Amino acid sequence: MQPIKINLHNGKASKRFHVMSKPIGAACNIDCTYCYYLSKQDLLEYKKGCSPEMPFDQLESYIKQYIEQQNTPEIIFTWQGGEPTMLGLDYFKEVVRLQAKYAPKGVLISNDLQTNGTLLTDAWCYFLSKHNFLVGLSIDGPEMYHNAYRKNRAGRGTFKQVMAGITLLHKHKVNFATLTCINKLTSQNPLEIYRFLRDEVRSPQIQFIPIAEPETFRETAPHHWQKEQLPILGSKQAQPGELGSVVTSWSVSSEGWGTFLCTVFDEWVKQDLGRVNVQYFEACVETWMGRTNPLCTLGSLCGKGLAMEPNGDVFACDHYVYPEYKIGNIHEKPLDQMAFSAKQQAFGFAKSRTLTKQCQNCDYKFACFGECPKNRFVRSYDGEVGHNYLCQGWHMFFKHIDTYMCQIVSAMGHQVRKTV
Numbered sequence: 001m002q003p004i005k006i007n008l009h010n011g012k013a014s015k016r017f018h019v020m021s022k023p024i025g026a027a028c029n030i031d032c033t034y035c036y037y038l039s040k041q042d043l044l045e046y047k048k049g050c051s052p053e054m055p056f057d058q059l060e061s062y063i064k065q066y067i068e069q070q071n072t073p074e075i076i077f078t079w080q081g082g083e084p085t086m087l088g089l090d091y092f093k094e095v096v097r098l099q100a101k102y103a104p105k106g107v108l109i110s111n112d113l114q115t116n117g118t119l120l121t122d123a124w125c126y127f128l129s130k131h132n133f134l135v136g137l138s139i140d141g142p143e144m145y146h147n148a149y150r151k152n153r154a155g156r157g158t159f160k161q162v163m164a165g166i167t168l169l170h171k172h173k174v175n176f177a178t179l180t181c182i183n184k185l186t187s188q189n190p191l192e193i194y195r196f197l198r199d200e201v202r203s204p205q206i207q208f209i210p211i212a213e214p215e216t217f218r219e220t221a222p223h224h225w226q227k228e229q230l231p232i233l234g235s236k237q238a239q240p241g242e243l244g245s246v247v248t249s250w251s252v253s254s255e256g257w258g259t260f261l262c263t264v265f266d267e268w269v270k271q272d273l274g275r276v277n278v279q280y281f282e283a284c285v286e287t288w289m290g291r292t293n294p295l296c297t298l299g300s301l302c303g304k305g306l307a308m309e310p311n312g313d314v315f316a317c318d319h320y321v322y323p324e325y326k327i328g329n330i331h332e333k334p335l336d337q338m339a340f341s342a343k344q345q346a347f348g349f350a351k352s353r354t355l356t357k358q359c360q361n362c363d364y365k366f367a368c369f370g371e372c373p374k375n376r377f378v379r380s381y382d383g384e385v386g387h388n389y390l391c392q393g394w395h396m397f398f399k400h401i402d403t404y405m406c407q408i409v410s411a412m413g414h415q416v417r418k419t420v
């Protein structure tokens with residue numbers, strides 16, 4: 001029998017977990033059509049039109065817990081919203097002050113900040129650069145694509161403000177990645193979107209996010225859908241814009257997602273391999289090498305990242321901030337107990353344990369694992385409930401890149417491992 005290998009840090013078993021903290025909850029200065037988070041204000045019963053801010057005493061208690069309950073060489077804080085920059089720069093100066101107060105010797109404290117970029121200033125970017133924040137910035141492509149859905153509260157597009165923010169990020173050499181939502185519109189213009197991100201934004205890392213939203217996503221938690229109403233993969237009711245469709249009209253279609261990825265991949269693999277970082281493509285190289293996919297959506301497990309609201313409520317995942325998936329509150333239970341609780345473990349293992357037969361028999365199970373469970377709101381071809389809406393797109397993409405991936409991995413001197 002192989003001995004069980006335990007990773008150690010400072011002579012003790014290492015222990016790490018991750019929390020995506022939302023110190024301003026769902027509050028945001030703009031109003032994107034497909035924001036999955038704004039509606040949480042109603043769902044979590046916050047006072048109309050506002051979310052509570054995490055007060056400084058709670059912030060301190062959170063930072064202290066988060067650091068003290070982990071035993072690992074690097075502790076990563078993630079700040080999200082809503083729009084966290086609405087809290088103001090002084091709030092984040094306090095964050096880094098508190099982190100320095102509690103950081104043990106020899107442990108690296110890192111920060112990720114997700115922003116729409118519209119409130120960035122020289123002072124903000126100086127601070128982000130100085131403290132080595134990794135910024136995730138949302139931009140959906142050239143002006144007409146970005147402004148189609150990312151509007152301010154007066155209904156006007158936010159493209160110009162976001163581009164001004166990007167200029168400042170470059171000026172201050174802030175480490176950043178771009179997040180681009182692939183919706184019905186952007187999915188139809190893959191090269192225009194990709195070339196813009198590559199050549200004009202000069203994005204250090206390009207991340208794509210498929211918009212796949214059930215019509216009922218604002219009020220109905222994943223897996224609490226009306227089972228009898230779930231359509232078969234690829235049927236009319238599983239197409240955005242069709243009468244009786246289960247997805248919002250701005251969602252990307254399953255095939256549209258696949259076509260988008262394949263088209264961008266073809267340009268990337270011919271011209272930009274090793275030069276431009278496209279997160280999905282880099283992650284696939286890892287997978288074809290037989291390593292664990294760094295992205296939870298394409299890995300075998302969920303549940304490694306909790307989401308926390310400003311009132312201390314903790315949820316199983318950022319995409320599962322619904323009362324049904326609340327696992328506790330930091331004022332009542334230590335964070336690590338929630339992170340390693342039986343409920344959270346069951347959530348994590350369900351990703352692989354609930355795969356449909358179609359997924360279990362799929363040639364690309366090793367690269368996909370049925371993708372994110374929040375998107376499993378259709379039936380498989382043989383009628384099984386809980387199949388992924390984006391399946392056709394993912395399958396098309398994995399099949400398309402398979403030969404290239406084998407060549408890339410071999411050229412890197414590694415063995416190709418397409419195993420689960």
Ligand code: SF4
Nearest residue numbers: 296297302303317372
């Ligand atoms: S539910 Fe989706 S986003 Fe959340 S951990 Fe699982 S795969 Fe990742």
Ligand code: SF4
Nearest residue numbers: 359362368370391395
């Ligand atoms: S490509 Fe489709 S069938 Fe294959 S694992 Fe992914 S969701 Fe399942």
